[in-house]
Amino acid sequence: xxxxxxxxxxxxxxxxxxxxxxxxxxxxxxxxxxxxxxxxxxxxxxxxxxxxxxxxxxxxxxxxxxxxxxxxxxxxxxxxxxxxxxxxxxxxxxxxxxxxxxxxxxxxxxxxxxxxxxxxxxxxxxxxxxxxxxxxxxxxxxxxxxxxxxxxxxxxxxxxxxxxxxxxxxxxxxxxxxxxxxxxxxxxxxxxxxxxxxxxxxxxxxxxxxxxxxxxxxxxxxxxxxxxxxxxxxxxxxxxxxxxxxxxxxxxxxxxxxxxxxxxxxxxxxxxxxxxxxxxxxxxxxxxxxxxxxxxxxxxxxxxxxxxxxxxxxxxxxxxxxxxxxxxxxxxxxxxxxxxxxxxxxxxxxxxxxxxxxxxxxxxxxxxxxxxxxxx
Amino acid sequence: xxxxxxxxxxxxxxxxxxxxxxxxxxxxxxxxxxxxxxxxxxxxxxxxxxxxxxxxxxxxxxxxxxxxxxxxxxxxxxxxxxxxxx
Numbered sequence: 001x002x003x004x005x006x007x008x009x010x011x012x013x014x015x016x017x018x019x020x021x022x023x024x025x026x027x028x029x030x031x032x033x034x035x036x037x038x039x040x041x042x043x044x045x046x047x048x049x050x051x052x053x054x055x056x057x058x059x060x061x062x063x064x065x066x067x068x069x070x071x072x073x074x075x076x077x078x079x080x081x082x083x084x085x086x087x088x089x090x091x092x093x094x095x096x097x098x099x100x101x102x103x104x105x106x107x108x109x110x111x112x113x114x115x116x117x118x119x120x121x122x123x124x125x126x127x128x129x130x131x132x133x134x135x136x137x138x139x140x141x142x143x144x145x146x147x148x149x150x151x152x153x154x155x156x157x158x159x160x161x162x163x164x165x166x167x168x169x170x171x172x173x174x175x176x177x178x179x180x181x182x183x184x185x186x187x188x189x190x191x192x193x194x195x196x197x198x199x200x201x202x203x204x205x206x207x208x209x210x211x212x213x214x215x216x217x218x219x220x221x222x223x224x225x226x227x228x229x230x231x232x233x234x235x236x237x238x239x240x241x242x243x244x245x246x247x248x249x250x251x252x253x254x255x256x257x258x259x260x261x262x263x264x265x266x267x268x269x270x271x272x273x274x275x276x277x278x279x280x281x282x283x284x285x286x287x288x289x290x291x292x293x294x295x296x297x298x299x300x301x302x303x304x305x306x307x308x309x310x311x312x313x314x315x316x317x318x319x320x321x322x323x324x325x326x327x328x329x330x331x332x333x334x335x336x337x338x339x340x341x342x343x344x345x346x347x348x349x350x351x352x353x354x355x356x357x358x359x360x361x362x363x364x365x366x367x368x369x370x371x372x373x374x375x376x
Numbered sequence: 377x378x379x380x381x382x383x384x385x386x387x388x389x390x391x392x393x394x395x396x397x398x399x400x401x402x403x404x405x406x407x408x409x410x411x412x413x414x415x416x417x418x419x420x421x422x423x424x425x426x427x428x429x430x431x432x433x434x435x436x437x438x439x440x441x442x443x444x445x446x447x448x449x450x451x452x453x454x455x456x457x458x459x460x461x462x
Contacts, residue, residue, distance in 0.1 A: 002384070119411065149411065
């Protein structure tokens with residue numbers, strides 16, 4: 001397909017890898033933010049093309065992975081109500097809650113449906129006026145314009161039986177949370193290309209300056225990733241810390257203004273809990289003003305048991321780039337995509353799922369002196 | 377979840393309010409109806425980047441060639457094509 005296949009050319013990838021090898025004089029640790037980028041890296045074996053000096057660590061950009069377990073429990077409870085059609089992107093279904101997943105309750109008869117777009121869920125609400133249709137609105141900035149439009153169209157068309165269970169998160173506050181941590185190992189970032197397609201990249205400029213860290217907006221195909229690494233390494237070797245745009249075919253400096261305007265009309269900034277990372281201030285969206293009538297949190301009050309995580313899962317360390325999936329004793333043994341202990345093994349963007357599916361299982365500690373998960 | 381795929385606009389369906397503007401978009405032979413509210417500049421024949429049913433960007437075709445121009449500058453592709461003496 002045009003604008004995809006040409007960015008997968010093996011010879012061009014080898015040439016870019018060679019250009020990276022020529023640049024590198026010492027070790028550097030680079031984090032790719034987005035789980036989609038992680039999958040390209042692992043699936044295409046890009047780490048094997050890179051010089052030993054470059055360590056790639058995988059970031060928190062997997063919305064399924066960072067959606068808090070309390071919200072999964074809430075989704076499961078709402079989905080079990082007889083009047084509800086619960087709609088979600090497919091990735092969320094197998095994510096384990098405290099005791100069950102959406103997939104488990106679907107198997108028991110709950111009306112849980114996988115949809116491609118939030119507009120499909122809105123359409124279901126229009127064609128099933130006697131039912132309550134709830135859409136699980138998770139995602140980063142990339143998905144916010146779609147979810148904002150679903151709420152806006154529901155309001156415009158006076159659809160009363162539609163609501164959103166919102167768990168929207170934002171990339172820049174998570175980057176700042178990582179960078180301000182004492183244990184941060186990241187020296188350069190590949191920023192998430194599609195997040196920047198929507199939001200632009202001006203908000204990264206103060207982060208690059210404050211933490212003296214290069215940030216390169218990067219696409220998702222193998223050549224994109226390699227060029228992004230080359231640009232990041234060039235900055236590191238030259239002592240620069242700027243925001244650059246590798247993914248210029250899709251990302252403009254100012255982002256997508258009409259999308260940003262719709263987001264600002266429908267959502268407001270809120271603190272959010274991130275699974276594995278804890279609460280980060282001003283790191284998410286919630287419905288604002290007249291759109292709060294579409295908030296499933298308000299429509300379906302929930303008082304469940306306190307949520308509990310598997311004590312064996314080290315997802316928090318993996319999402320911060322402090323550990324790699326194969327550093328986890330449960331990886332591919334007690335934790336598999338069929339029986340996951342944590343969300344990164346479930347999602348098509350989760351680092352653990354990528355390592356499992358593409359057979360990357362050798363042990364390689366990012367920082368062997370880090371404390372064990374039990375002591376953190 | 378942030379996956380987005382480029383497709384070619386083949387037909388635009390105006391629906392009054394810009395919020396409902398749609399297009400038939402071709403993804404390598406598969407056609408889907410896509411919301412165009414966020415890409416008012418999209419035209420028939422252009423490529424749009426599509427995420428969960430919405431076009432979020434129009435692909436800049438000149439910028440899309442940039443990495444290949446860069447590789448050419450490295451002399452890499454020319455060598456591969458045997459255009460310059462080894």
